[in-house]
Amino acid sequence: MIAKKMVNLVEKNSVIREMFEEGKRLADIYGEENVFDFSLGNPSVPAPSKVKEVIKEIIDSEDPLVIHGYMSNAGFEDVRDAISKNINERFKTNFSYENIIMTVGAASGLNIVLKSILNEGEEVLTFAPYFVEYNSYVENYDGILNVVSPNLENFEPNLEEFEQKITEKTRAVIINTPNNPTGVIYSEDVIKKIAEILNRKQKEYNRQIFLISDEPYRELAYDNIEVPYVTKYYNNTFVVYSFSKSLSLPGERIGYVVIPNEMDDHENIITAVTIANRVIGCVNAPALFQKVVMHCLDIKPDLKTYDENRNLLYNALKDYGFECIKPQGAFYLFLKSPIEDEKQFCNIAKKYNILFVPGSSFACPGYVRIAYCVSTDMIKRSLPKFELLAKETLKK
Numbered sequence: 001m002i003a004k005k006m007v008n009l010v011e012k013n014s015v016i017r018e019m020f021e022e023g024k025r026l027a028d029i030y031g032e033e034n035v036f037d038f039s040l041g042n043p044s045v046p047a048p049s050k051v052k053e054v055i056k057e058i059i060d061s062e063d064p065l066v067i068h069g070y071m072s073n074a075g076f077e078d079v080r081d082a083i084s085k086n087i088n089e090r091f092k093t094n095f096s097y098e099n100i101i102m103t104v105g106a107a108s109g110l111n112i113v114l115k116s117i118l119n120e121g122e123e124v125l126t127f128a129p130y131f132v133e134y135n136s137y138v139e140n141y142d143g144i145l146n147v148v149s150p151n152l153e154n155f156e157p158n159l160e161e162f163e164q165k166i167t168e169k170t171r172a173v174i175i176n177t178p179n180n181p182t183g184v185i186y187s188e189d190v191i192k193k194i195a196e197i198l199n200r201k202q203k204e205y206n207r208q209i210f211l212i213s214d215e216p217y218r219e220l221a222y223d224n225i226e227v228p229y230v231t232k233y234y235n236n237t238f239v240v241y242s243f244s245k246s247l248s249l250p251g252e253r254i255g256y257v258v259i260p261n262e263m264d265d266h267e268n269i270i271t272a273v274t275i276a277n278r279v280i281g282c283v284n285a286p287a288l289f290q291k292v293v294m295h296c297l298d299i300k301p302d303l304k305t306y307d308e309n310r311n312l313l314y315n316a317l318k319d320y321g322f323e324c325i326k327p328q329g330a331f332y333l334f335l336k337s338p339i340e341d342e343k344q345f346c347n348i349a350k351k352y353n354i355l356f357v358p359g360s361s362f363a364c365p366g367y368v369r370i371a372y373c374v375s376t377d378m379i380k381r382s383l384p385k386f387e388l389l390a391k392e393t394l395k396k
Helices: 004-011 013-030 048-061 077-092 104-119 135-140 159-165 189-206 266-279 287-294 302-318 342-350 376-393
Strands: 101-105 123-127 144-148 169-175 208-212 237-242 255-258 331-335 369-371
Touching: 048 287, 048 302, 077 237, 077 255, 077 287, 101 104, 104 135, 104 169, 104 208, 104 237, 104 255, 104 302, 123 135, 123 159, 123 189, 144 159, 144 266, 169 189, 189 208, 302 331, 302 376, 342 369, 342 376
Parallel strands: 123 144, 123 169, 169 208, 208 237
Antiparallel strands: 101 255, 237 255, 331 369
């Protein structure tokens, strides 16, 4: 019999993954070219050619006992040093290699941070809509996830409710910008207001409240919109980063956590996060890809395809009568369901072999997430089906 903690997870297996499997099933029936799967945030733009070149160079020139071996649980010092210098140059920060912990992607980064700071029964706040796995990550360490309700006008954080929900049990706040699933980017003004609220609440409750900035989509920002670097505004900030989207390497599971010296008790926290990397079972981030990303830090993602997809899909859906805000970053479009039950809307869409994810998976029912990190050709082929879907579900 499985563990009690797993029973609920098995019963509520990720809807995103279920839709992905449904896409494969439909492709077997109707042909891959006739199925329009917008469910999974899997980059459709290949990794930059330099990644392949660097892999070959490293394998041919470096000691295999190094590139395939253990190192410090925090990662290779030269890799962490290169990352810290790159961040400093880009964002005018002042980090060293000691402030960087290499991780098995952003998911592992979030887990080792939460393991290091959460006590049983403490609360973590986040803003709806949010990435569904935050629930599990917090529950992994016996914490409680509290959710700030969504601002349905523009999906900016509901700051008034946020301040009201911070209590003496609040240990951390998770933000995700650019946001999955809305594509919204929090402005500098919003980040400053979040920091002001947290600073007040820290003084009120005389306890440390951490801000965890989950940033796998940082590099995917359109129209020259700047994504603020959060450590500059609030001292007790962790930055959790992944190369999954910026370098199209989701399967390689490589990322890092930033822990600034300005954080209260930063030395003990750095040590705790490093040990957590080991004791949750990861031990260390993948050795080869630590070395690979070190040589690819200056590569900017090719946003041309994603931006073309964003504009093509957004403009078409608006023309058909659907309601949605234009995403500023990431590669998701959050569409308002034309019928109250968005799961029913998802089922109707399946009649046209269109697959997307219900908003209730992101604590925001009444909407659906469309991942446009697909081929532009697939979007073009899907548009007549979206038009038929609009005619069936949009009531005049």
